[in-house]
Amino acid sequence: MSERADAVVIGAGVIGSSVALELARGGRKVIVVDKGPSAGAGSTSSSSAIIRFCYSTPDAVLTAWESAGAWADFAGYLGHTDPDGMGRFVRTGHLIFRIPGANTQRFETVWKELGIVHEDLDTQEISRRWPGFDVGAYFPPKRIDDPAFGDDATSTLSAIFESQSGFMDDPMLCAQNFAYAAKQHGAEYRFHQEVVSIDREGGRVCGVSLAGGERIMAPVVVNVGGPHASVLNRMADVVGGMRISHRPLRSEVFTVEAPKGMTLEDGFPTLADLDVGQYIKPHFGGTWDVGCTEPDCDELHWIDDPEQYDPYPTVEQFEVSTMRVARRVPEFGIPHRPSGLAALYDVTTDWVPLYDKSDLPGFFMACGTSGNQFKNAPLAGQFLKLIIDAEAAGIDHDEQPVQYVGPRTGRSINVGSFSRRRDPWATSNGVMG
Numbered sequence: 355m356s357e358r359a360d361a362v363v364i365g366a367g368v369i370g371s372s373v374a375l376e377l378a379r380g381g382r383k384v385i386v387v388d389k390g391p392s393a394g395a396g397s398t399s400s401s402s403a404i405i406r407f408c409y410s411t412p413d414a415v416l417t418a419w420e421s422a423g424a425w426a427d428f429a430g431y432l433g434h435t436d437p438d439g440m441g442r443f444v445r446t447g448h449l450i451f452r453i454p455g456a457n458t459q460r461f462e463t464v465w466k467e468l469g470i471v472h473e474d475l476d477t478q479e480i481s482r483r484w485p486g487f488d489v490g491a492y493f494p495p496k497r498i499d500d501p502a503f504g505d506d507a508t509s510t511l512s513a514i515f516e517s518q519s520g521f522m523d524d525p526m527l528c529a530q531n532f533a534y535a536a537k538q539h540g541a542e543y544r545f546h547q548e549v550v551s552i553d554r555e556g557g558r559v560c561g562v563s564l565a566g567g568e569r570i571m572a573p574v575v576v577n578v579g580g581p582h583a584s585v586l587n588r589m590a591d592v593v594g595g596m597r598i599s600h601r602p603l604r605s606e607v608f609t610v611e612a613p614k615g616m617t618l619e620d621g622f623p624t625l626a627d628l629d630v631g632q633y634i635k636p637h638f639g640g641t642w643d644v645g646c647t648e649p650d651c652d653e654l655h656w657i658d659d660p661e662q663y664d665p666y667p668t669v670e671q672f673e674v675s676t677m678r679v680a681r682r683v684p685e686f687g688i689p690h691r692p693s694g695l696a697a698l699y700d701v702t703t704d705w706v707p708l709y710d711k712s713d714l715p716g717f718f719m720a721c722g723t724s725g726n727q728f729k730n731a732p733l734a735g736q737f738l739k740l741i742i743d744a745e746a747a748g749i750d751h752d753e754q755p756v757q758y759v760g761p762r763t764g765r766s767i768n769v770g771s772f773s774r775r776r777d778p779w780a781t782s783n784g785v786m787g
């Protein structure tokens with residue numbers, strides 16, 4: 355049995371559903387296929403969903419800043435209010451501890467141009483605002499079995515504080531809100547349906563085949579498979595035309611009790627502590643989500659088969675993460691029992707995403723989101739629509755990269771900076787982008 359659509363979107367995560375929304379609101383008949391049970395049930399459901407603007411490339415900073423406007427008025431952006439509830443933006447501000455050599459100037463320059471207000475904080479000011487911090491500088495981050503882990507601080511910290519950052523309170527609900535809006539424009543969602551082949555005819559994509567034997571014929575297929583995206587790109591046989599590779603990486607995030615006076619309710623911000631190698635997101639109910647900034651000393655856990663990974667956090671990484679946090683916040687105390695999750699990022703060579711066409715005409719990709727693109731889901735959908743429209747109009751995005759003009763800033767974003775054929779960005783080498 356086969357049916358027809360103008361576009362098939364593989365993956366109903368937050369990025370896939372944003373792509374589906376933009377294609378459907380542009381008038382295409384869209385079918386979204388997901389092998390999981392509901393929108394956002396893939397890696398999106400594990401996201402910390404932090405929205406911040408510190409990236410090492412100007413296009414990435416602009417993409418995050420423009421997308422933040424959409425999150426701040428999410429229902430207005432979607433044009434629909436989901437009767438099942440809407441994801442909400444929680445503004446916390448973002449605190450970044452400076453470390454040697456990290457070139458914060460790259461984003462600070464763009465911030466100044468865009469009027470993104472931020473403050474420089476010296477050690478005394480950090481202590482005055484958050485007396486719970488040990489303001490020693492311990493860089494570089496270390497494992498706890500490193501004899502130097504307990505060494506004295508070499509100097510004291512300074513920081514940057516930016517007040518507009520925050521997080522979306524429920525990442526899976528956000529994906530469902532995108533899906534709800536996409537459905538209002540006629541998009542259809544098929545769950546528990548696995549794509550098992552990307553089909554070709556006459557040198558271009560012609561649709562997909564599903565595990566149950568059904569085919570969906572379409573001139574446009576978009577790979578938004580999250581951690582499975584590299585499997586799908588291999589299935590489509592487009593990897594040979596890519597200079598940037600991508601593959602799944604396992605990452606752990608722990609939920610711990612926040613120390614007194616440092617909770618979300620106390621106004622504690624999200625924190626990028628590259629000095630010890632951890633990030634912290636204050637959450638409801640007096641908790642913190644604690645994740646890793648992937649410092650050099652931590653081994654990266656690459657996964658060959660995204661179907662086969664341990665979804666439970668390990669005691670080893672829990673101890674490393676919580677000991678590092680305890681170093682920074684002496685009142686923290688060490689929780690006894692690991693609580694949290696392990697999930698997969700689809701990581702590229704340079705930790706910059708792939709929003710692009712492929713060498714197979716009609717086959718596009720929004721993947722390689724490298725643990726840092728939840729916040730950019732609104733623009734990712736618009737980028738893909740622009741690329742797909744350009745190709746339909748006979749404009750080759752490789753030769754003449756699409757430019758996106760942001761409504762918030764009037765500034766142009768070169769969508770070609772997310773190309774599969776780019777030279778890897780030298781300034782971006784971790785989850786912080």
Ligand SMILES: Cc1cc2nc3c(=O)[nH]c(=O)nc-3n(C[C@H](O)[C@H](O)[C@H](O)COP(=O)(O)OP(=O)(O)OC[C@H]3O[C@@H](n4cnc5c(N)ncnc54)[C@H](O)[C@@H]3O)c2cc1C
Nearest residue numbers: 365367369389396397398401402403404549580723728729
């Ligand atoms: C632990 C963690 C923390 C994060 N923290 C942040 C953060 O603080 N800020 C931020 O901006 N970003 C963060 N991210 C990144 C962000 O969450 C992801 O970039 C984003 O959620 C990816 O969305 P997606 O739609 O591309 O993928 P997914 O949500 O993974 O969706 C992909 C979908 O494709 C489906 N699929 C795959 N293969 C097939 C197939 N063959 N057939 C049919 N369906 C298929 C899957 O079932 C899945 O539902 C984090 C990610 C993780 C894992």
